[in-house]
Each structure stands twice: as structure tokens, then as C-alpha cells.
Amino acid sequence: MKKKIIFLFLFIPLMAFAQSGGESLPVHSTEVAPGVYRLFVNERVATVLFSGPDGVILIDAAYEQTATQLKAAIEAITQTPISYLVNTHHHGDHVGGNVALGSNAIIISHQYVRDYVSSEHRAGERVIPAMAEEGRPDISFLNELKLDFNGQTLQMLHLPKGHTNGDVIIYFPESKVIVVGDLLFADNFPYVDVGSGGDPMGYILNQQYILDNFPRDLTVIGGHGPIYTMERLREYNLELQKTVETVRIAKQQGMTAEQMKAARILREWEAWGKFFITEDRWIDTLFPVL
Ligand SMILES: [Zn+2]
DSSP, rough: OOOOOOOOOOOOOOSEEEEEEEEOOOOOOOEEETEEEEEEEEETTEEEEEEEEEEEEOOOOOOOOHHHHHHHHHTOOOSEEEEEEEEEEHHHHHHHHHHHTTTTTEEEHHHHHHHHHHSSSSEEEEEOOOOOOGGGSSSSSSSSSEEEEEEEEEEEEEEOOOSSSEEEEEEEEETEEEEEEEEEEEOOOOOGGGGGOOOHHHHHHHHHHHHHOOOTTTTEEEESSSSEEEEHHHHHHHHHHHHHHHHHHHTTTOOOHHHHHHHTGGGGGGGGSSSSOHHHHHHHHHHGGO
């Protein structure tokens, strides 16, 4: 691990930082289980800290621009340096703080995430430069990785073709917590990064996989939005399926995407459109795949 290069790069986060004015909002810390904290950065993106006798693991590093405030929020909980930083996927609002927070840690991700951040890549129209070497994952895996840490076996599991093609969920069996990254935009329409191998149908199936394969009494932490229970995730997933069926039926009836938007066929879920993905964008995401 040679992590000596200091390299500042222009970084425009996927969900424009400017939407929140770019100002520093507080990091809200919630202890969801003993030693397990959800740190909600700028009221926009969730990271998770697990502190215990073996040390500290951080899941996701939020934006590059919020690294200082996230670091301060972590230091308010523990002075122990971060041993491991896990990235749930490659988007800038999750890996942007990798250099600032992970340069002395072992960074872990799915292999695709390592590939993305290690070379110049596109995000829609934008070109994202390669990340400085000290912010790139040191350990990457394809299907599953288990880590014995702080008295439990953390399970990192790849769920393909969801939000991206490299999404990883992290299960804390003793803490009864599951961190699902952007496979959950709680209380919102999800962003599905089709250009990076995401798939709206796979997104729904991946949520169902989580519901079908993990205990019912877990706390569910998504990348955006409030903390959920498994029951709330089930309800959300059913609503998401209803949005899909609504668009599918409209398409079968011959409506174009523009007609669906004009008719506001997803108006029932208008509260889900206020954060990032609007009703119209969700229609545009679904229309080509139905
Ligand atoms: Zn994302």
C-alpha cells in the first residue's frame, strides 16, 4: 500500500452538492446498535461507523467536500483511527471522502468499484478522473467477503445489477443491522445508474433478496433517506413495484413517456420525487425496460 501521492481533483458529486447550497450542514449521528452509528452527512448521504475492541470500520466516506465535517463527527465518537473503509459502490457521494478518511485504512470494495475509481470514467455526461492512489480500494472481491471484527463476522455481499453493477451490502449479524447502500433511497424514488450496469428490475429484485434472506428484525440503513425496519423496506418495495406496474400498464395502453409525465401517472407517489429522482425521471428510467 503506497499511499504517498497527494492529488486534488475536481469532483462534481452525482447529486449536485450545490443543491444544498454547498454549505456545511451538521452530521447527524444515530447509534442504531451498541457501537454502530449512522452518520447522516449534509442531510443527504448516510455513512456507518462501527467502533469496538478491534477498532473502527467505516462504511462509505460521503463527499470529498464533507470529509472534514465527517471526520470531526467520527472523532466525537472515537479517537481510534479507522482500520477499514468499505465502499458500497463507486458513486462520488460514497467514495469522495476516500482519500481524506481512508488513506491510512485498508479500503475494501467490490472489484468493479476498484476498477471504476482507478481510472477515468463517465457519469452521464461528465468525466470523472481517476482517484488518487491512496483513496483506491486495497482489497476487492467479486461475490462475498467476510471480516471478523469487533466480535462478529461482518458479511459483505455483492448484489449485481441493482443501483449499479457493483453494489455491496454489509450485514452485522450480532448488531442486527444491514447496510444496503443505494439499494435503498428510503422514502424516495431510487436512482438507478443504468450506464454503470444498474437495472430497475434488478433493483427491486435485490431488495426482495434482502427481505427473503436476512432476519426480519434488522435495522436497515440505506444510502439516502431515513433509517428503515425490514417491515418498512417490505412496504417500500411493494410501493416501488406498484410504480412499475403503473408505468407498464400505461405503456401497454400505448402511452408515450411524455404522455405519462403530462398525465402525472405517478402522482400518488409525488412525495417520493422531492429529493433527487422526480416522477418524470422515474418514468424515463422505467419506460425503456418495460
Ligand atoms: Zn449511488
